[in-house]
Structures are given as structure tokens and as C-alpha cells.
Amino acid sequence: MKSAIVLGGGMVGVSTALHLQRRGWSVTLVDRKEPGRETSYGNAGIIQSEAVRPYPMPRDLATLARIAAGRTNDVRYRLSSLHRHAGPLLRYWWHSTPERHREATLAWARLIAYAAAEHDTLISEAHAGNLIRRAGYRLLHRDPVALEQAIATAEENRRDYGVQFRVLSGSELAKAEPLLRDDLPGAIHWLAPWTVSDPGGLVSAYAGLFERLGGTLLRGDAQTLTQAASGWSVHTEQGRLDAATAVVALGPWSPELLRRFGYQIPLVLKRGYHMHYQGGTPLDLPLVDAANGYAMAPMAKGIRITTGAELTSPDAPATPIQLGHAEAAARGLLDIGTRVEPEPWFGTRPCTPDMLPVLGPAPHHRGLWTNFGHGHQGFTLGPATARLLAEMMNGEASSVDASPYRPDRF
Known part of the structure; x- marks a missing residue:
């Protein structure tokens, strides 16, 4: 054997x-x-069958300048640790040109195409269906221009890969999530992903x-x-x-x-944080707040907020600044309640250049x-x-x- x-x-x-x-x-x-x-353990609990394109590194100077100045919550870095990431980040930037990203997408999408089906078999055999909801998640945009750009990208994904979505106006979003603020431009509801109440x-x-x-x-x-x-x-x-x-x-x-x-083998090591909240208003489906670089999802322990990427050293202490910004932004959308844990969880995503x-x-x-x-x-x-x-x-x-x-x- x-x-x-x-x-x-x-x-x-x-x-x-x-x-x-x-x-x-x-x-x-x-x-x-x-x-x-x-x-x-620490992710947003989404089996993302819609994620047919890997995340490229931003290449436009305006976005890079905002990251460098700390004006975006998607990415944060610790200056004293940046030298650890310099080599992999330069290779990541090189691979993120439109033509190289297209090549990566072709290889990436072939794997994504198998993701849900392979999970489905294991979910059934492991009798874990009680953890799964098959209703997608919502990508919220606070700026109408950003929403229109996201819709255009979603249309490309539907044309090229058959990814299904629905555009929600502000009023439709408010109807879908009645306890959410009702003055938002709208959202994209990705229909195919599955969500997990306990990753x-x-x-x-x-x-x-x-x-x-x-x-x-x-x-x-x-x-x-x-x-x-x-x-x-x-x-x-x-x-x-x-x-x-x-x-x-x-x-x-x-x-x-x-x-x-x-x-x-080079890796860009991206640290992420999460925290659970209880006692607030319920959330129907996971919601990604694109403008503020976080996701929040209803889970067994409460609403979980997960952050974007922090570039730091592996042994650095927790600096959950992104989580603080994400929590404040989430509280501006709905009542998320109070923190469950005394300290945030954090872990590292292994990203190749x-x-x-x-x-x-x-x-x-x-x-x-x-x-x-x-x-x-x-x-x-x-x-x-x-x-x-x-x-x-x-x-x-x-x-x-x-x-x-x-x-x-x-």
C-alpha cells in the first residue's frame, strides 16, 4: 500500500x-x-466560486500612494518589517501587469471551476450540511462610480466564466438587509458562492x-x-x-x-485579523464593504469582521488598526453589538508573487x-x-x- x-x-x-x-x-x-x-479558522467563511480572478497588486500610482500614506484600510504595513517583503512584493508587482494577470487568471479559474463540486462531495460525506448556506454574499459599494466599475467587471466575469450575479439598487439592498442603512448606492449579490457558519x-x-x-x-x-x-x-x-x-x-x-x-519559494505573507460581535441586529448574508477593506459575516459565534492585509513580520505583536477602522465602518452600517473575544484573532495568508x-x-x-x-x-x-x-x-x-x-x- x-x-x-x-x-x-x-x-x-x-x-x-x-x-x-x-x-x-x-x-x-x-x-x-x-x-x-x-x-x-480565521477567514470570512465563503467558498468563493465567483473568484475567477486572483488578486493582483495595484499598479496605478494613485492607489500605491494611498497605501504608502496609510489612507486605505485594504493594506497596512509596518515600516520596520517592509524589508522582509521587498523581494516578493517586487515580483508580485511584476506579475500584476494586465497581460501577466490574464495568464494567471486562466490557470486560476481552472481550479476555481472545481472548488464547489469538490467541497460538495466532502460536505455530504462529512455530514456537514448544517454549516453551509448556498445563497451567495453581497459586495457593497458606497460610491456610485465604484459600483458602476464593479458592475462592469462582474459583466466581464459573467461573459468569460459564466459567473452569476444580481445588481441591487440602494432600495433593493435595504429590502434585502432591512436593518442596514438605507442611503447606500447599491451592491452586487454574487449568487453562486456558499457561506460557512464555522470555517x-x-x-x-x-x-x-x-x-x-x-x-x-x-x-x-x-x-x-x-x-x-x-x-x-x-x-x-x-x-x-x-x-x-x-x-x-x-x-x-x-x-x-x-x-x-x-x-x-517566495511568499507575500499577508496577516489578517478577525473579531466576533454579539447582541446587535442580525445580518442575513456576508457583506463585503469594498470602500473600507473588510468583510462581515453571520457565524455561529456572532457577526465576524475580517480585515484586509497587513505586511509585518511573522513574530510581530498584534496591531489591529485595520480591525478598528473596519469595526467603526461596520457600526456606521448597522448595530453589530459588542465584542465577544478580549483580543482579536490573527493569522497569515500565503500569497505567491x-x-x-x-x-x-x-x-x-x-x-x-x-x-x-x-x-x-x-x-x-x-x-x-x-x-x-x-x-x-x-x-x-x-x-x-x-x-x-x-x-x-x-
């Missing part, structure tokens, strides 16, 4: 373990925490399915991974674990591990595979890239051309 160690218990790692298990592999999933407690809970449900089907979950330190005569080994709380293959699905921690084996995940075999180490770097969409894309990787590892014909995601492109 083929054997694998999957390092990382987030959406990507758990999904990879399940897809290999489905193909008859003996799989052990190793993480330092329970599944779904890191980056997969970490969904990952836990998938992990429970993996265990019920015979998989093993172990606590361990991925940084102890070594190449052995029989393949690969890692130290766990139960002792040394050996397998013929190993999959690095550690999200933002993946390059640190791979550096030990001679691989230099070319906006595509790192997926496939390590070029110089037999039996070492990678699946990370999904940017803002690891929660959405985890099951889709897991299927593709499992197909490659199992010697099957790939459902998608995997060449754009290969690790040796760096």
Missing part, C-alpha cells in the same frame, strides 16, 4: 489527506494543533471524516521532517513516523521547511510534494488542489493541466 505523511491540518492538508485516502493510500495527517485551528468547524468535520475512514491524526513538528532510506520521516508525540512520501501543506510556514532542502499555488513534486527530492500558496483562497480551493495533487501522486491523468503550479517555476 502506498503511504504518505501530510504535513498541515488546514483545509488544504485535510483535503489532501482525504483525496489520497480515497485512492487507497495509507495516510497520516500531522500538525502541531487540532485540524482547522490556524489560517483555515474551522468545517475543516474539523472533514478531518473527522478522514479518521472515520481509517486515517490517522497525530500531533507533531513538521520541521523535524527528514529524508530517510524508506522515504520520509517526522517526529510526532507518538514517536517517529515513516512513509514513502510526504506532502508539505503548511500554508505560510511551508517555505521555511522547504528552505532546509534547498528550495527558495505570481498568484498561483505551489502544487506538485519537489524537483530534487523523490517523494516530496507540495500544496500551498493559495493566497486568499485556501479555504475555497483546498479540495480542488487536493484532488489535482492526489491525481499526480497516484499516477492518474490530471483533471487540470498542473504545469502552471509546479514548484520548479521558482
Whole structure:
């Protein structure tokens, strides 16, 4: 029987373990925490089938000047940490030209096309349908010109990729969310995405399915991974674990591990924050406030507000300035209630400079595979890239051309 160690218990790692298990592999999933407690826990809980274009870096001088001056809530940076990000950011800027972004979009959209269907299978098998709502989310615009520009982009996505949406006028938005301010220009209602009331809970449900089907979950330190005569080994709380293959699905921690084996894979590490609120007015569907760079979503713990990107060092203390601005903007829309947690949660999104995940075999180490770097969409894309990787590892014909995601492109 083929054997694998999957390092990382987030959406990507758990999904990879399940897809290999489905193909008859003996799989052990190793993480330092329970599944779904890191980056997969902290997102806005949207399976974004409409997200057919990856996020490019702004290239117009006006937007870059606003970011540099701290006048936008989408992106914040700590000046003392900016040198850590300089190289990846320059490559990100280079890949964000219109022509290169179009190339990335073609490869990205092929993965997004599989996202909902792959989740659907796992949701059904994990009996997790109670966590899912299939009614989309709303993208709010406070400026009429910005709304018109967003509608034009949405029309392109519908024409090119069949993405479905509905434009809501201000009065229609007020009718859909009766407790929302009623003087807004309008919103785009993306119809196809699914929303999740507990993102970490969904990952836990998938992990429970993996265990019920015979998989093993172990606590361990991925940084102890070594190449052995029989393949690969890692130290766990139960002792040394050996397998013929190993999959690095550690999200933002993946390059640190791979550096030990001679691989230099750049990531733009974007920290994000969230906080829950209770006791206010209910929110029907998740709402993204485009002008203020945050999303708020109804969840099991209350309304969750999630922020944009903070560029800082991995070990820097929390500086939830963006969350404060987002909370103030949200309170201007509706009564969100009071904070549930004493301190905000924060985690890091692993974004590659070319906006595509790192997926496939390590070029110089037999039996070492990678699946990370999904940017803002690891929660959405985890099951889709897991299927593709499992197909490659199992010697099957790939459902998608995997060449754009290969690790040796760096």
C-alpha cells in the first residue's frame, strides 16, 4: 500500500489527506494543533466560486500612494518589517501587469471551476450540511462610480466564466438587509458562492471524516521532517513516523521547511485579523464593504469582521488598526453589538508573487510534494488542489493541466 505523511491540518492538508485516502493510500495527517485551528479558522467563511480572478497588486500610482500614506484600510504595513517583503512584493508587482494577470487568471479559474463540486462531495460525506448556506454574499459599494466599475467587471466575469450575479439598487439592498442603512448606492449579490457558519468547524468535520475512514491524526513538528532510506520521516508525540512520501501543506510556514532542502519559494505573507460581535441586529448574508477593506459575516459565534492585509513580520505583536477602522465602518452600517473575544484573532495568508499555488513534486527530492500558496483562497480551493495533487501522486491523468503550479517555476 502506498503511504504518505501530510504535513498541515488546514483545509488544504485535510483535503489532501482525504483525496489520497480515497485512492487507497495509507495516510497520516500531522500538525502541531487540532485540524482547522490556524489560517483555515480565521477567514470570512465563503467558498468563493465567483473568484475567477486572483488578486493582483495595484499598479496605478494613485492607489500605491494611498497605501504608502496609510489612507486605505485594504493594506497596512509596518515600516520596520517592509524589508522582509521587498523581494516578493517586487515580483508580485511584476506579475500584476494586465497581460501577466490574464495568464494567471486562466490557470486560476481552472481550479476555481472545481472548488464547489469538490467541497460538495466532502460536505455530504462529512455530514456537514448544517454549516453551509448556498445563497451567495453581497459586495457593497458606497460610491456610485465604484459600483458602476464593479458592475462592469462582474459583466466581464459573467461573459468569460459564466459567473452569476444580481445588481441591487440602494432600495433593493435595504429590502434585502432591512436593518442596514438605507442611503447606500447599491451592491452586487454574487449568487453562486456558499457561506460557512464555522470555517474551522468545517475543516474539523472533514478531518473527522478522514479518521472515520481509517486515517490517522497525530500531533507533531513538521520541521523535524527528514529524508530517510524508506522515504520520509517526522517526529510526532507518538514517536517517529515513516512513509514513502510526504506532502508539505503548511500554508505560510511551508517555505521555511522547504528552505532546509534547498528550495527558495517566495511568499507575500499577508496577516489578517478577525473579531466576533454579539447582541446587535442580525445580518442575513456576508457583506463585503469594498470602500473600507473588510468583510462581515453571520457565524455561529456572532457577526465576524475580517480585515484586509497587513505586511509585518511573522513574530510581530498584534496591531489591529485595520480591525478598528473596519469595526467603526461596520457600526456606521448597522448595530453589530459588542465584542465577544478580549483580543482579536490573527493569522497569515500565503500569497505567491505570481498568484498561483505551489502544487506538485519537489524537483530534487523523490517523494516530496507540495500544496500551498493559495493566497486568499485556501479555504475555497483546498479540495480542488487536493484532488489535482492526489491525481499526480497516484499516477492518474490530471483533471487540470498542473504545469502552471509546479514548484520548479521558482
